[in-house]
Amino acid sequence: MTGYAAISYDSLFPCSRYPLEYAYIPKVHSSNMGRMLVACDGSENSRKALDKAINMAGENDEIVVLYVIPQALIEEFKGIIPEVTKAEAQDVVNKAADIVKARGRKPIALVREGDIAKEIIHFASELECSLILIGSKGMSKIGTFALGSVAEHVAKNADRAVLIIK
Numbered sequence: 001m002t003g004y005a006a007i008s009y010d011s012l013f014p015c016s017r018y019p020l021e022y023a024y025i026p027k028v029h030s031s032n033m034g035r036m037l038v039a040c041d042g043s044e045n046s047r048k049a050l051d052k053a054i055n056m057a058g059e060n061d062e063i064v065v066l067y068v069i070p071q072a073l074i075e076e077f078k079g080i081i082p083e084v085t086k087a088e089a090q091d092v093v094n095k096a097a098d099i100v101k102a103r104g105r106k107p108i109a110l111v112r113e114g115d116i117a118k119e120i121i122h123f124a125s126e127l128e129c130s131l132i133l134i135g136s137k138g139m140s141k142i143g144t145f146a147l148g149s150v151a152e153h154v155a156k157n158a159d160r161a162v163l164i165i166k
Contacts, residue, residue, distance in 0.1 A: 037129040045135025049165040117153035
């Protein structure tokens with residue numbers, strides 16, 4: 001059974017001339033997000049993005065947890081971009097998937113290698129995700145210095161909604 005919260009109509013519509021005193025807003029609503037993709041790299045912001053996705057998802061929605069192992073394109077960046085093994089990346093997505101499952105949602109855990117932003121955009125499209133959630137900063141020390149921000153690239157180039165979490 002869904003409960004309702006009585007909210008003063010004037011607080012919702014302060015300039016309204018309608019004679020209603022209260023608007024009844026459902027406290028619990030079901031989400032129809034479908035499938036959401038969360039870019040996960042083990043950083044604090046990616047954990048916040050995962051938490052946001054879980055809170056937004058309805059009980060029938062799926063949460064895709066994607067870890068993209070970056071490939072250093074330039075030899076000089078090999079020490080700056082953290083080297084991650086497939087096993088370490090799989091461990092991160094498995095832990096994230098366990099959190100999703102423990103909170104009553106359906107997880108899909110994936111690990112891929114390549115250009116992080118391009119892989120996120122590719123898999124969101126391929127898996128028909130309605131929303132991409134991504135942290136504003138990841139584990140890389142390089143940030144926006146030379147390669148550009150992953151979150152910014154995803155937001156500018158994705159063909160679906162992107163939610164950047166701070």
